[in-house]
Amino acid sequence: MPLRFRPDRLRQMLAAVEHLLREMAAAQDARNAAIEAVPAERRVSATNLAQYLAMRTQDLRPLQRHLSDLALSSLGRLEGHVHDTVQGVRLALLALLGELPPPDPAAADPQRLDGERAAGLLAQHAADLLGPCPAGRQTRIMVTLPADATSDPELLRALLRAGMDVARVNLAHEGPAEWDAMVDHLRAAQREVGRPCRLLVDLPGPKLRTGPLEPGPEVLRVRPERDAFGVAIRPALVAFRDPQAAPGDLPAGTPVAPLADALLFAAEVGDELVVTDTRGRKRCFAITRVGGGACLGAIDRTTYLGTDCRVVLRRGITKLATTRLGRLPARPSQIDLQTGDILVVTRDQRPGRPAREGPDGRREPAHVACTLPQVFDDVRPDHRILFDDGKIAGIVLEHAGNELRVRITAVPPGGAKLRAAKGINLPDTEITAPALGEEDRERLDWAARHADLVGMSFVQRPEDVLRLEAELDRRGRPDMGILLKIETALAFQRLPELLFAGLRSPPLGVMVARGDLAAEVGYARLAEVQEEILWLCEAAHVPVVWATQVLDSMARTGLPSRAEVTDAAMGVRTECVMLNKGPHIVATVQFLAGVLERMQEHHAKKSSQMRRLRIAGAARVPPPL
Numbered sequence: 351m352p353l354r355f356r357p358d359r360l361r362q363m364l365a366a367v368e369h370l371l372r373e374m375a376a377a378q379d380a381r382n383a384a385i386e387a388v389p390a391e392r393r394v395s396a397t398n399l400a401q402y403l404a405m406r407t408q409d410l411r412p413l414q415r416h417l418s419d420l421a422l423s424s425l426g427r428l429e430g431h432v433h434d435t436v437q438g439v440r441l442a443l444l445a446l447l448g449e450l451p452p453p454d455p456a457a458a459d460p461q462r463l464d465g466e467r468a469a470g471l472l473a474q475h476a477a478d479l480l481g482p483c484p485a486g487r488q489t490r491i492m493v494t495l496p497a498d499a500t501s502d503p504e505l506l507r508a509l510l511r512a513g514m515d516v517a518r519v520n521l522a523h524e525g526p527a528e529w530d531a532m533v534d535h536l537r538a539a540q541r542e543v544g545r546p547c548r549l550l551v552d553l554p555g556p557k558l559r560t561g562p563l564e565p566g567p568e569v570l571r572v573r574p575e576r577d578a579f580g581v582a583i584r585p586a587l588v589a590f591r592d593p594q595a596a597p598g599d600l601p602a603g604t605p606v607a608p609l610a611d612a613l614l615f616a617a618e619v620g621d622e623l624v625v626t627d628t629r630g631r632k633r634c635f636a637i638t639r640v641g642g643g644a645c646l647g648a649i650d651r652t653t654y655l656g657t658d659c660r661v662v663l664r665r666g667i668t669k670l671a672t673t674r675l676g677r678l679p680a681r682p683s684q685i686d687l688q689t690g691d692i693l694v695v696t697r698d699q700r701p702g703r704p705a706r707e708g709p710d711g712r713r714e715p716a717h718v719a720c721t722l723p724q725v726f727d728d729v730r731p732d733h734r735i736l737f738d739d740g741k742i743a744g745i746v747l748e749h750a751g752n753e754l755r756v757r758i759t760a761v762p763p764g765g766a767k768l769r770a771a772k773g774i775n776l777p778d779t780e781i782t783a784p785a786l787g788e789e790d791r792e793r794l795d796w797a798a799r800h801a802d803l804v805g806m807s808f809v810q811r812p813e814d815v816l817r818l819e820a821e822l823d824r825r826g827r828p829d830m831g832i833l834l835k836i837e838t839a840l841a842f843q844r845l846p847e848l849l850f851a852g853l854r855s856p857p858l859g860v861m862v863a864r865g866d867l868a869a870e871v872g873y874a875r876l877a878e879v880q881e882e883i884l885w886l887c888e889a890a891h892v893p894v895v896w897a898t899q900v901l902d903s904m905a906r907t908g909l910p911s912r913a914e915v916t917d918a919a920m921g922v923r924t925e926c927v928m929l930n931k932g933p934h935i936v937a938t939v940q941f942l943a944g945v946l947e948r949m950q951e952h953h954a955k956k957s958s959q960m961r962r963l964r965i966a967g968a969a970r971v972p973p974p975l
Contacts, residue, residue: 354419354420355420355446357447359416360443360446360447361447363413363416363417363420363443364440364443364444364447366413367413367436367439367440367443368440370405370408370410370413370436371433371436371437371440373404373405373407373408374400374401374404374405374432374433374436376404377400377401377403377404378397378400378401378404380400381396381400381850384396384400384850385397385400385850387850387854388850388853388854389853389854389856392853392856392891394463394471395471395475395853395890395891395892396850396853396890398430398431398432398433398463398468398889398890398891399846399849399850399853399886399889399890401432401433402428402429402432402885402886402889403846403886403889405425405432405436406885410425413425414426417439420446422439422442422443423435423438423439423442425439427955429885429888429889429955430463430465430468430469430471430472430888430889430891430955431463431464431465431467431468432889433463434462434463434464434465435465468891471891472888472891472892472893472925475856475857475858475891475892475893476490476859476893476925476926478831478856478857479548479803479831479833479856479857479858479859479893480492480515480516480548480803480831480859480893480895480925480926481515481516481546481547481548481802482546484513484515484943486947487513487943487946487947487950488922488925488946488950488954489921489922489924489925489926489927489946489950490515490516490925490926490927491513491514491515491516491926491927491929491939491942491943491946492514492515492516492517492518492550492895492897492926492927492928492929493509493514493516493517493518493928493929493931493935493939494518494519494520494928494929494930494931495517495518495519495532495536495931496931496932496935497523497524497528499531499532499535499536500524500528500531500532500535501531502535503535503538503539505535505936506535506536506538506539507539507542507543508936509539509935509936509939510539510540510543510545510547511543511545512936512937512939512940512943513939513940513942513943514547514939515546515547515548515926516547516548516549516550516926517532517536517547517548517549517550518550518551518552518805518928519532519533519549519550519551519552519801520551520552520554521551521552521553521554521793521796521797522552522554522557526796529551529796529800530800533549533800536549548802548803549800549801549802549803550801550802550803550804550805550833551793551796551797551800551801551803551804551805552804552805552807552835553786553790553793553794553797553804553805553806553807554789554790554793554807555785555786555787555790555806555807555808555809555835556722556724556781556783556784556785556787556807556808557721557722557773557807557808558720558721558722558725558773558774558775558776559720559721559722559770559771559772559773559774560702560718560719560720560721560737560768560769560770560771560772560774561696561699561700561701561702561718561719561720561721561770562699562701562702562719562770563682563683563684563685563701563702563703563718563769563770564683564701564702564703565680565683565701566680566681566682566683566684567656567680567681568656568657568677568678568679568680568681569628569654569655569656569657569678569681570588570605570607570654570655570656570678571652571653571654571655572586572587572588572605572649572652572653572655573586573652573653574586574649574650574651574652582650582651585636585648585649585650586648586649586650586652586653587601587604587605587638587646587647587648588604588605588606588607588635588646588647588649588655589604589605589606589607589644589645589646589647590606590607590608590609590614590623590635590644590645590646590647590661591606591607591608591609591614591643591644591645592608592609592610592611592614592643592644593608593676594611594643595611595642595643595644599642600644600646601646604646607655607675607676607678608675608676608677608678609661609673609675609676610673610676611643612671612673613661613663613670613671613673614640614643614644614645616663616670616671617637617640617645617663618637618640618665619637619638619639619640620636620637620665621637621663621664621665621670622634622635622636622637622663622664622665623635623637623645623647623661623662623663623664624661624662624664625653625655625659625660625661625662625675626659626660627653627654627655627656627659628654628655628656628659629654631653633649633651633653634649635647635648635649636648636649655675655678656675656678657675657676657677657678658674658675659674659675660672660674661673661674661675682769682770683702683703683704683769683770684704684767684768684769685702685703685704685705685716685718685767685768685769686704686765686766686767687716687742687758687761687765687766687767687768688758688761688765688766689758689759689760689761690757690758691705691715691716691757691758692705692715692716692747692755692756692757692758693715693716693717693718693744693756693758693768694715694716694717694718694753694754694755694756695717695718695719695720695735695753695754695756695774696717696718696719696720696752696753697719697720697723697726697751697752697753698719698723698752699719699721700719701719702716702717702718702719702770703716703717704716715755717753718768720774722781722783724781724782724783725776725779725781725783726749726751726752726754727782728776728779728780728781728782729746729749729754729776729779730746730749730779731746731747731748731749732745732746732778733745733746733776733778733779734746734776734777734778735754735756735774735775735776736774736775736776736777736869736870737768737772737773737774737775738766738768738769738772738773739772739773739865739866739868739869740775740868740869740870740873741761741762741766742758742760742761742766742768743758743759743760743761744756744757744758744759745757745759773866773869775838775866775869775870777838777839777869777870777871780810780840781808781810784814784817785806785807785808785809785810785811785814785817785818786806786814786817786818786821791821794821794822794825795825797830798822798825798826798827798830801830802830802831803830803831803832803833803857803859804818804822804830804831804832804833805833805835805861806818806832806833806834806835807835807837808835808837808838808841809834809835809836809841809848810838810840810841810844811844811847811848812844812847812848812850812851813851815832815834815848815851815852816851816854818832819832819854819855822855823855828855831856831857831858831859832852832855832857832858832859833858833859833860833861833895834848834852834858834859834860834861835861835863835897836848836860836861836862836863836867836883837863837865837866837867837870838866838867838870839867839870839871842867842870842871842879842882842883845860845883845886846886849886849887849890849892852892853890853892858892859892859893859894859895859925859926860883860887860892860893860894860895861894861895861897861928862880862883862884862894862895862896862897862898862924863897863898864876864880864896864897864898864899865898865899867879867880884923884924884955888955893924893925893926894924894925894926895924895925895926895927895928896920896921896923896924896926896927896928897927897928898928898930899914899930900914900917900918900921900927900928900929900930900942901914901915901917901918901929901938901941901942902914902930902932904932904934904937904938904941905929905930905931905932905933905934905935905938906932906933906934907934908933908934908937910938910941915945918942918945918946919945919946919949921942921946922946922949922950922952922953923953923955927942927946929942
C-alpha cells in the first residue's frame with residue numbers, strides 16, 4: 351500500500367473527522383432554541399448553519415491537505431451540506447481501513463441534506479425572495495431606479511427588455527408621489543413586456559451624514575474652452591435672464607445670471623453686456639440671442655460673476671442702460687482638510703464652516719454637524735471616525751458631551767474637501783440607535799402596500815430584524831421578503847445571529863453593501879469579508895445580492911473598466927447583482943446579463959465548472975460517465 355494510505359495516518363485523520371462531527375453535534379444542541387424558533391421548512395438550513403459555524407471555529411487546513419493527498423473531499427465546498435460531506439469523508443476513511451460499517455438507513459433518506467438538495471433549497475429560497483430565474487441565466491439583475499423613472503415609462507420597458515429582474519426604489523430620496531409614479535410605470539411595463547420583476551424598497555435607516563454647511567460665496571465662474579496652448583477655441587455662454595421669467599429654451603448646461611427685465615427688453619443681437627466682475631475686471635459679453643425674457647452672452651475670457659456686479663448694456667460706443675446683477679445662488683461650501691487638522695463634530699445642527707481666525711486672533715478649527723445626534727451617547731475617545739466613504743479618516747481625541755474633537759489622520763494626496771450630506775462611519779462604535787426609526791416605520795406603510803421585499807439598512811442586532819418582522823406582521827405583510835444590508839463592521843461580526851433571526855420569518859436575503867462595508871472594515875479586508883459573507887449565507891441557504899459600484903463606470907460613461915468587468919463576473923457566485931443608476935444603465939444591464947450567462951458555465955458558487963476549454967489542445971471527446 352502506498353505510504354499515503356498507511357493505517358496509522360488514516361486513523362489519525364479519522365480521529366480528526368470524528369472530533370469534528372462531535373463538535374458539530376454539540377453546536378447544534380447549543381443553538382437548539384434558535385433552530386427551533388425557525389419555521390419547520392427552514393429548520394434544516396438553521397441546523398446546517400450551526401454545524402458550519404462549529405466547523406469554522408477550527409483551523410482545518412492541515413486536515414484539508416491530508417484529505418486532498420488521499421484524493422478525498424478537502425471540505426472546501428461543503429457550505430450548503432456540512433454534515434453529509436463530513437460524514438461522507440468519515441465513511442471513506444473507514445472504507446480505506448477496511449472497517450466500513452453496515453449501511454445506514456438514514457443515508458437513503460430522500461430528505462438527507464446532500465449537495466443536490468442543498469442547491470435546490472438555495473435556488474428555491476432565491477426564487478421566493480427575488481422571483482424566478484430568468485431564461486438562460488441563474489443570477490438575477492437588480493437596478494436602482496433613477497428619478498427619470500417617474501416620468502419616462504419607456505425607460506422601465508427598456509430595462510425589462512434588457513434583463514432587469516428586480517427594481518430597487520431607495521426611499522431615502524424623492525417622496526410618495528414619485529414612488530407611486532415609479533411603481534405605476536413598472537407594473538405597466540411588466541404587463542406590456544410580459545416579464546416578471548420584483549420590487550425592492552430600501553428603508554433609509556439611521557444613516558450618519560455631515561450636516562449643512564454655511565453658504566459659500568454667491569459667485570458664478572464662467573470660462574471658455576481652451577486648447578493645449580491656452581488659446582480660447584470655444585466661448586463660454588451665459589444666459590442673462592429675468593428671475594421672474596419662465597425658463598426658456600437654452601443650450602443644455604448653460605449657466606444663468608439674474609438680470610433686470612428692463613435692460614433685457616432693450617438688448618438686441620450684436621449688443622454687448624459689459625460686466626465689472628468680482629475682481630474689478632471689465633468683461634464684455636457679446637449678445638448672440640435675445641428673447642423670452644433672456645439674452646445669451648458669449649465671452650472668451652474667464653469671468654467671475656457675483657451678486658450686485660455692475661452691468662452696462664452697450665451698443666457700439668453708446669451706453670443704453672446700467673443695472674446690477676441680481677442674487678446668484680451660493681456656491682456649495684466645503685471644508686478643506688489636511689492630515690493633522692482638527693475638526694469638531696457637533697451634536698447640534700448649526701451649519702458647519704471651515705477653520706478661520708477668531709475675534710481674539712486665535713485659529714478656530716472647522717466644525718460640522720452629525721445628522722444622528724444619538725451617536726454622541728455611544729462614541730468614545732480613541733474611536734475611529736470616517737467621512738465620505740472613508741476618504742477622510744480621523745480619531746476622536748476628546749468627547750465634550752455635545753462636541754467631538756477629531757484629529758484628521760488620513761486624506762487623499764493633496765488634501766480633502768468635506769461637503770454637506772457626506773457619510774460618516776464609526777467602525778469602533780456600537781450605535782444604540784435602532785435600525786428602524788420613526789421615519790422608517792412611516793415609509794414601511796407605503797412599502798407594505800406596494801413592494802415585494804424590503805431592504806433593512808444599517809442592521810446591527812438580531813433585535814433589529816425581529817422588530818422589522820413584527821412591523822411587517824402588524825401591517826398584514828408577514829410574507830414580505832427581508833433583505834439585510836450588511837454595511838457595518840458590527841453587522842458583519844454578528845451575521846450568524848442576524849441570519850438565525852431572519853430565518854424565523856422568510857423569505858430572507860443578504861445584501862453585501864460594499865461601499866459602507868469597505869469604509870468600515872478597510873479596503874484591504876473587503877475581499878475576505880465578502881467571501882465570508884458568501885460562505886455563511888450559503889450555509890444558511892440564504893440568497894445574496896452583490897451590490898455597490900458594479901459596472902459603475904459603464905453606467906455613467908458607457909464604457910466599463912477592466913477591473914469592473916472582472917468584478918461583475920464574480921457576481922455569478924451570488925443570486926443577484928445590483929446596478930446603480932446612470933445615463934447608460936440600459937446598455938449596462940444588457941452587458942451584465944451577457945457576462946453572467948457566460949460565466950455561469952465556469953462557476954457555481956465556489957465550485958469551478960469543468961466545461962471543455964476553448965483553447966488549442968483541449969480534449970474534444972468527453973470522458974465516459
